Amino acid sequence: MKFTKEEYNELKEYAELEGSELGESINSLLSMYNDEDYIGKEFFKHLKVELKRQLNYFRNNSEIVEREYTFINKCKELNWTY
Numbered sequence: 001m002k003f004t005k006e007e008y009n010e011l012k013e014y015a016e017l018e019g020s021e022l023g024e025s026i027n028s029l030l031s032m033y034n035d036e037d038y039i040g041k042e043f044f045k046h047l048k049v050e051l052k053r054q055l056n057y058f059r060n061n062s063e064i065v066e067r068e069y070t071f072i073n074k075c076k077e078l079n080w081t082y
Contacts, residue, residue: 003048007055008033014058017078026054 008030015026029051036044061082067075 001045001048001052003033003051007052011051011055011058013064013076014055014062014078017064017076018058019078026051029054 011026012030015023015030017023018026029047032039033044033047033051039047062078062080065077065079067077069075
């Protein structure tokens with residue numbers, strides 16, 4: 001299973017906007033993904049599956065909304081859709 005750089009960045013944005021233990025856990029998994037040389041091949045294969053599963057969960061159950069408070073000040077928020 002392939003986990004692309006674009007998917008990595010998208011999941012990282014979801015995790016940062018999520019803001020709870022779920023986001024922190026996903027960030028921990030993403031940091032392990034960066035340490036591919038230090039973890040076993042089998043573990044890394046399952047790690048990619050889990051990251052892909054979490055990305056699909058966010059894509060299916062939330063959306064990133066950009067709010068404009070002033071023409072200078074913009075903010076992104078994660079809105080759950082379920």
